[in-house]
Amino acid sequence: MAIAAISAKRSATRLPTGSAARSFDRRLGEILRHATDVFYEKGYEGASMRDLSRASGMSLAGLYHYFESKEKLLYLIQRTTFRTIIDRVQERLAVGKDPEERVRIFISNHLGYFLANKKAMSVLSHEDDTLKNGYGQEIAAIKREYYRICLELLEDLKRAKGLEFPARIAVLSLFGMMNWFYTWHNPRVDADAEALSRQMGDIFLSGITRPAGGTGNLRGRRPRKV
Amino acid sequence: MAIAAISAKRSATRLPTGSAARSFDRRLGEILRHATDVFYEKGYEGASMRDLSRASGMSLAGLYHYFESKEKLLYLIQRTTFRTIIDRVQERLAVGKDPEERVRIFISNHLGYFLANKKAMSVLSHEDDTLKNGYGQEIAAIKREYYRICLELLEDLKRAKGLEFPARIAVLSLFGMMNWFYTWHNPRVDADAEALSRQMGDIFLSGITRPAGGTGNLRGRRPRKV
DNA sequence: CATAATATCGAACGTTCGTTCGGTATTGTC
DNA sequence: GACAATACCGAACGAACGTTCGATATTATG
Incomplete structure (x- = not known):
């Protein structure tokens, strides 16, 4: 999906080292992929954050580590x-x-x-x-x-x-x-x-x-x- | 819009007289028109019953007199x-x-x-x-x-x-x-x-x-x- | 004018919503 | 192995959701 350096939730603090950034982006990419599935099935408005949590196997609160909304x-x-x-x-x-x-x-x-x-x-x-x-x-x-x-x-x-x-x-x-x-x-x-x-x-x-x-x-x- | 005899919420009881039925259908038609506007603006999922109530100038509960969901x-x-x-x-x-x-x-x-x-x-x-x-x-x-x-x-x-x-x-x-x-x-x-x-x-x-x-x-x- | 049917409403129900908080694991660095 | 940064989570927040209830206006019918 080529998400390289999307940096969905980093701006204030100093950027992390290369490998950490890469793993962040990789995980974010997985979440985006799962979210795409859910949005496709239920529509954006019809999909809930709990649906996304279930689909990506991550807790509801955990998702917000990767994006703010x-x-x-x-x-x-x-x-x-x-x-x-x-x-x-x-x-x-x-x-x-x-x-x-x-x-x-x-x-x-x-x-x-x-x-x-x-x-x-x-x-x-x-x-x-x-x-x-x-x-x-x-x-x-x-x-x-x-x-x-x-x-x-x-x-x-x-x-x-x-x-x-x-x-x-x-x-x-x-x-x-x-x-x-x-x-x-x-x-x-x-x-x-x-x-x-x-x-x-x-x-x-x-x-x-x-x-x-x-x-x-x-x-x-x-x-x-x- | 030609809604004649849609009968959105009548089946069990005896059908009302002609003029009553006509006024019911006319009012329902107005509601459908307003609802169309709202669905167009916000999408079906994004539109709330309260939006529809506001748009059609009828109370939230009053709407349910004309359709069941x-x-x-x-x-x-x-x-x-x-x-x-x-x-x-x-x-x-x-x-x-x-x-x-x-x-x-x-x-x-x-x-x-x-x-x-x-x-x-x-x-x-x-x-x-x-x-x-x-x-x-x-x-x-x-x-x-x-x-x-x-x-x-x-x-x-x-x-x-x-x-x-x-x-x-x-x-x-x-x-x-x-x-x-x-x-x-x-x-x-x-x-x-x-x-x-x-x-x-x-x-x-x-x-x-x-x-x-x-x-x-x-x-x-x-x-x-x- | 009585009375039944229709039309309408305020208030509330239980549920789900997006988001946040305070905390604990896990990981990378020296 | 200490320490800081990162990753993650259970629980809860207030707001909004679709729908229902009980009651009151309004209207049509005898």
Whole structure:
């Protein structure tokens, strides 16, 4: 989960030595993992600190040695997950040249990470608006950063191919397709990450790579007013 | 909201006369509307009965005259919303002949209703898995009914045009696009229901109406393994 | 106008909530 | 092995939770 040096509850006192810090972070990581499971099962509000205590095999009071509040715990989970997926996609984008391939890399990275870390990503999606004030703003900023990466990939694609489509709607539609799937994906029925990425990529990419011009409506047909 | 004869809390005793029943249902409808607002703002678990009492201007105990539990309240909101949107789409589909037009009608109905009833639909989406046991099964059954309508529209389209695409993934991608948008839609920035339906319809429909055959991957390009 | 049914309420019930306190094990350092 | 820092815990705190009870207004019906 790559929690290195999260330092959830150290600031006032002198930092401890290296090995102690490492063991602290390792233990905190375990707690975060268990908390992710519980938040995934019961939702943030529905999960109690006693649930977390039970799941992580640590006493209720003992948990507070590692973080100062339930809110901070959700914040740490969301931040770690977001940062990791952003780091990974940037790493992978470094080797992609073709604009369309780069969009596929983004999709494949997102779905691949989602499938491999279903619970954490579900908590990220489902508790999207749960955090308020400071923590909420920080997470929102990271989310914007991630959104912007995707937006720029699509803008590049538009430029390179001379396409015309509303980029904002396209980005958010893509995120919708990808993020919604935690509500239905069944590993026994549905394809794996690679096939899923190809399928969704096909739908999305051929959806936006229509040639420019016209009303943007297929064969000029207009939907009935609703 | 069309709550007619919901009868949230009547079964044992003889049913009251028409006018009394009507006033009961009207009041219950008001409570459901206020509860929808509160659930939208704070989430189901995060909203307390005292919040609902404050929002609807009725005492805490008084609420229980109209329904027997907080759970039932969410159930009533979800059932009413679902039934209404299903009724409407079936009404509108009755006049559509062309398979593609029918898919557009479905999209336009969903987004149009979503925009006009943003809070109720958000509660439907966000509290997707909140209800357990009996209530949960009932809502899940209605959801399957709605899913099936959309699936059959896409199967019809496949047949009519000789297309090849994974219908299940397509349906769920479409629902993803449409349902995710409550997390980002801003009426001051984003288009209205009609334009939004056209844009999403364009992306989705030209996404799935690629000609059949081949790997299903654009220009044979394969995404890097993740 | 009496009377039954409906609508509404203040107060309380028992439970669970997130968090804290004071303390004891356990561990690392010299 | 002494000593300080770290890790952990049982018990409790006050607040908030969903729900119920007994009673009183309000309304509809004869």
